[in-house]
Amino acid sequence: MKVAVIGSGEMGRGIALVFAQYGNEVNLDDSFPEALEKAKKYINDNIAKMAEKGIIKPGEDEQIRKRINYMSVLEEAVKDADLVVEAVPEIVDLKQNIFATLDKVCKMDAILATNTSNIKISEIAKNVVHKERVLGLHFFNPANRMKLVEVIRSEETGDEYFEKAVKIGESIGKTAVRVLKDSPGFIVNRINAPDMLFFCLVIDKNIERPEELDAYAKGQGLPMGPYELMDFVGLDTVAHSLDYYAQTLSEEYKKCNSIRELVKNGKLGKKTGKGFYDWSTGKAAIPKAEASEKVTMMDIFAIEINEAVKLLEEQVALPDEIETAVKLGLNRPFGPISVAKSLTNAELKKMLENLSKTFGVSVFEPAKSIKEGKLKEIISIKAFPAAAGSKKEEKASGGIAPNVQGERKYSNIILEKRDNYVARILLNHPKHNLINSDLLNDLENAIKEIWDDKEIRVVVITGAGEEFSAGAELSQFIPGLFDFVEYTRKGERIFKLLQEIPKIVIAEMKGYVLGGGFELSLSCDIRVATPDVQIAFPEVTLGLIPAWSGSQRLAKLIGMSRASYLILTGKRITGEEAKNLGIVSEIYQKGTIDNDTLKLAESLATGVSPIAAALAKRLINRGSDISYDSGLEMESMAAGIVYGTEDLKEGISAMLQKKKPNFQGK
Ligand SMILES: NC(=O)c1ccc[n+]([C@@H]2O[C@H](COP(=O)([O-])OP(=O)(O)OC[C@H]3O[C@@H](n4cnc5c(N)ncnc54)[C@H](O)[C@@H]3O)[C@@H](O)[C@H]2O)c1
Incomplete structure (x- = not known):
């Protein structure tokens, strides 16, 4: 793509550099030769630093340098550009005049963007005839390093140009956020606006000194x-x-x-x-x-x-x-x-x-x-009424759609009810399926939704996409120590529901299964994994401890010695290693694990009595907490219950007739 950047000051130089770094041809224009000289020095110094730090590959520095042309005639700089980013000083008339010129000399389908911090896009576009191509691309200083770009639309901006600008932002390694209305300060500066007033008034009113x-x-x-x-x-x-x-x-x-x-x-x-x-x-x-x-x-x-x-x-x-x-x-x-x-x-x-x-x-x-x-x-709103039709693209749910009877999308998980008494809970957080308070709430609601559903006997828990979960979202704001205790208890309580639910729960482990993600898998009855899955409790290396029941469950599962080693070192293990330790029961290949796990789930859902499975699960889980004799007592009582079920008769008669049982859960 050909990009023209107008104004080579504090912002323009960084914007030019990042576009060139990501393979675009850039014309950097400034009406002051000294400004261009300064920008060139800044850009070359930064390219040299990136090369030194290994951020770019050997030889790439020269290519990036060659992609930037320093120019001083605006019309020349912009005539072939697919995108123009204006970064001249924050003066309305100056920007309006530049945009009027751009409208005349640029290609018809060029996107005309302004890096203004405050001025309304529609005001800058006042003298432009084709206003649909004018929008804001608001970078943050230094533009070559800060990850954010706000993409701002005015009422006149065309949908197609707006979406294209979002993609362009992402193509240069930025997180592009959509600003749907041309409003003063857009997002970040607007949130900061009352802060500035507040800090000023604190001094005006002698409440505190700046140092304090x-x-x-x-x-x-x-x-x-x-x-x-x-x-x-x-x-x-x-x-x-x-x-x-x-x-x-x-x-x-x-x-x-x-x-x-x-x-x-x-x-x-x-x-x-x-x-x-x-x-x-x-x-x-x-x-x-x-x-x-x-x-x-x-x-x-x-x-x-x-x-x-x-x-x-x-x-x-x-x-x-x-x-x-x-x-x-x-x-x-x-x-x-x-x-x-x-x-x-x-x-x-x-x-x-x-x-x-x-x-x-x-x-x-x-x-x-x-x-x-x-x-x-x-x-908690997910869409504004006017934009309700333009839903964001949903994440793929592991590539298997058939046999889905119904699907419920919570904010951070998808509950998929399938044929053959199987349901899947797919963690669906945009970042590595990180677990936060909202996701825990969704998980709790999904578990409660299927608790009494007789059409579901086996539940598979996994991540939408390639990963199970990289753990707890550490940036989640927890105000105080007591709140953190409660947050910990919340995770423990909700994960325990998986142990309590009278259904078989299978964790399908793939990609990253770290920290809280690992704890979630440990709360399930059966774990299956890809050979190369990355499993670990990295908590102690971060100054934390596994506190969503991991410190207790892992030792019960594999013994104190092995659990201590994994928890105290934070060591990562693969699926194969986890199988050797007895954490994982089956290894399925990466490309087929979604289907293989579903096959296992279906075979259990139709091949075992749901009542017997629920009681056996309860005996195993409770048995590890009580005395041997109490466990035996529970076992004989449970055996008495299954003895009276239709499923027992069905199971024995199917075995004698050498056919598949048809359990009714009665
Ligand atoms: N500095 C920041 O932290 C920051 C952050 C985000 C957005 N912005 C916005 O970015 C824009 C640029 O800010 P800046 O800090 O880079 O300003 P700056 O003063 O550092 O740079 C502006 C450049 O524009 C050049 N210029 C002036 N008139 C010109 C013209 N007619 N044609 C070509 N070049 C011309 C100047 O010579 C100068 O080099 C402003 O709208 C500002 O509000 C600034």
Whole structure:
């Protein structure tokens, strides 16, 4: 693809580099020769660094360099381009004029994208005739390294151009999030907007000094304190954004004084050597001992969740996209949606009411849905009403569709009811089928849904696609120690349902079966695996322990010595090794494991009495916890129950007549 990047400054140079790195021909245009020279140096230095670190293959550095042409005549740079990315300064008239020119000189089907941070796409496209091809591609700084790109559509953007732009974003190694409405600040900057106002008001009202909040925030794991970050970005840029939000979101964004005062005095942050901090040594001095908790992370999270809810109410982006954008755009381990899941509506409402009262601004007042007690509802939506028809592509469910009687899609799992008394539960989380609180809820609901269903006798648990599960989602936000205890208990409780359900449960292990994924498989009655499956408990290497019953179940299954070795070393084993240890019962080949497991499931569902299987399963599981004599007592009682069943008569008569039994579960 041929790409033209207009403006070779802070952003344009990184955008040009990443497109060239992924094999595209790039024309990088700037009207100032010195700017082009600087960009060339930046690009070449970065290519050299990538080569040094082995990020690119030997010889590739020269190819990437050759793909970038440095140009100074806009019309020349863009005439053959399939995609143009404009990255000139944030000045409306300048961008409008450039887009009017692009409309005239570019190929008819070229995508015309702007990297604007704030300005509405429709405003930039004001003088464009073919507005359907104008959209936003909002990269983050440094564009060659940050993983996120927001793809923004205006009302006039054509569906085809929008979807093509999403694919282009993904083709250069980015996570492309869909911004469905042309709204101020899009996702990341919008979530950050009330934060900036908040931090400014904290200083204006003498609640804390920058060092106090920054030292606290860094102690909580943020890479930079909020004031340090604003100094780093440039206080003029921050003030400019606040002015823009005052015009577009709320007049209250004008209320901030301290930042404007610093800008008025030429203290713009790192670039002028002074801002909130003195940067003369190249670093801001933020002593750890200054940390204070007058303002807490929860205040910041509450403000961000509130803004995320407003984005959802305005139908700008879906919850998953907001979560991803904030994580990647702000380098956070979790975003506002996962924090919101850990709070009650009432808690959040109260926090926001207090903040709004303390700071005297309605921007912090609870959003409509929070006022109405609908927090959980709005953060769980999967599609906006208008977009309901345009469902996201679903993940493949292992390549076998026939014999499916019914399918229920939960958010993170698929429950497939099949012929011959078999059901499959497919973990379906986009990232390695990681297990989080939502997935556990889905699993619990699916287990309960099939618990009394007499049409299901055997359940297969596996992952949609090539993997079982790479474990627990570690970025899930858990507010405190007690919450973590409860989260652990939740996993234990839900996995135990698999042990309790009166049906045979088979774990089909493929790809990665790590940590929580391994624990899930251990809660099943039978495990089958591919020869090369990767199985491990890596918890101790991360400072954790297997805590969804793994520390207990593995020792019961293979003995203390072997379990200790696997848990204490975090060692990875293959399916073959797991079979030798007695963890896995059957090895099936990678290409056929889905079908082979189903065959096993069907043979059990039709070949064994469901009542006998349920009772035998209970005896095995309970027997390991009670005395031998109590176990024998349970065994004789269970034998008494099966003795009275129709299935026993059917089993014996089928054996005598040398035919297949037809068990009725009676
Ligand atoms: N800097 C960031 O962190 C960041 C992040 C995301 C988005 N953005 C947005 O990206 C855009 C560019 O920001 P930046 O920080 O790279 O600005 P910058 O000032 O560093 O670079 C802009 C470049 O555009 C060139 N230029 C000016 N007029 C031109 C014209 N008519 N034709 C060609 N080149 C021209 C300038 O010489 C300069 O090299 C802005 O819209 C900004 O809001 C910036």
